[in-house]
Amino acid sequence: xxxxxxxTICLLSLLSCQEVSQKSDSDKSNVSNLRVExxxxxxxxxxxxxxxxxxxxxxxxKNFDExxxxxxxxxxxxxxxxxxxxxxxxxxxxxxxxxxxxxxxxDQEKYRPIDFSDDDEAYKKELYAYRVEYERLGDxxxxxxxxxDNGIHMTYEFHFIEECWYLVSIENxxx
Numbered sequence: 001x002x003x004x005x006x007x008t009i010c011l012l013s014l015l016s017c018q019e020v021s022q023k024s025d026s027d028k029s030n031v032s033n034l035r036v037e038x039x040x041x042x043x044x045x046x047x048x049x050x051x052x053x054x055x056x057x058x059x060x061x062k063n064f065d066e067x068x069x070x071x072x073x074x075x076x077x078x079x080x081x082x083x084x085x086x087x088x089x090x091x092x093x094x095x096x097x098x099x100x101x102x103x104x105x106x107d108q109e110k111y112r113p114i115d116f117s118d119d120d121e122a123y124k125k126e127l128y129a130y131r132v133e134y135e136r137l138g139d140x141x142x143x144x145x146x147x148x149d150n151g152i153h154m155t156y157e158f159h160f161i162e163e164c165w166y167l168v169s170i171e172n173x174x175x
Contacts, residue, residue: 060164064141067165068158072116083161084108087169101173114156114170123148141165151175 061067070077085105092100122130122145130152135142139160145152153173158165 062160062163064136064158064160064165068143071165071167072119075113078113078167079108079111081164081166082108082111083159083166083168084111086111086167088172089170090172091174119145128152147174 061070067081071081072078085107087103088106089101089103092102094100118125119132122128122132128150129148130145130150131148133144133146135144141158143156143158145154147153151174153175155171155173156167157169157171159168161168
């Protein structure tokens with residue numbers, strides 16, 4: 001019995017050390033074979049193969065709806081799920097360039113979280129009412145805001161990249 005208790009303590013110590021090393025290196029997967037031997041009278045040995053995988057993608061939502069619930073209310077999560085530089089397309093302010101669009105790329109320092117909190121009730125607004133439409137295209141989702149009797153037309157494009165959803169571009173075609 002004493003041999004098994006010693007082996008258990010040794011095993012737990014080794015596993016906890018391995019877990020700490022995995023947490024410090026979260027971007028890599030670690031596969032380890034652990035072998036714990038109890039040498040007392042050379043009667044018992046314990047061999048354990050342990051596969052410990054720590055993967056950044058474990059915290060990703062594969063379902064777009066679940067992802068978007070977090071994306072719309074958590075600004076920190078939103079900032080983590082934007083592919084930078086973020087493509088931003090909008091109408092030019094130059095009156096001589098009618099129907100011309102400007103494309104700029106927003107880096108992480110200049111990015112400001114987008115407020116999607118009104119989207120569910122936006123169709124009820126007296127001014128600037130709009131409806132929300134989703135268009136699923138394989139590993140992409142176009143999240144559109146379309147104005148009701150006004151010129152609002154925004155498209156947010158999300159892609160499923162490396163097992164996670166990311167905002168990759170914004171297009172403002174509002175008039």
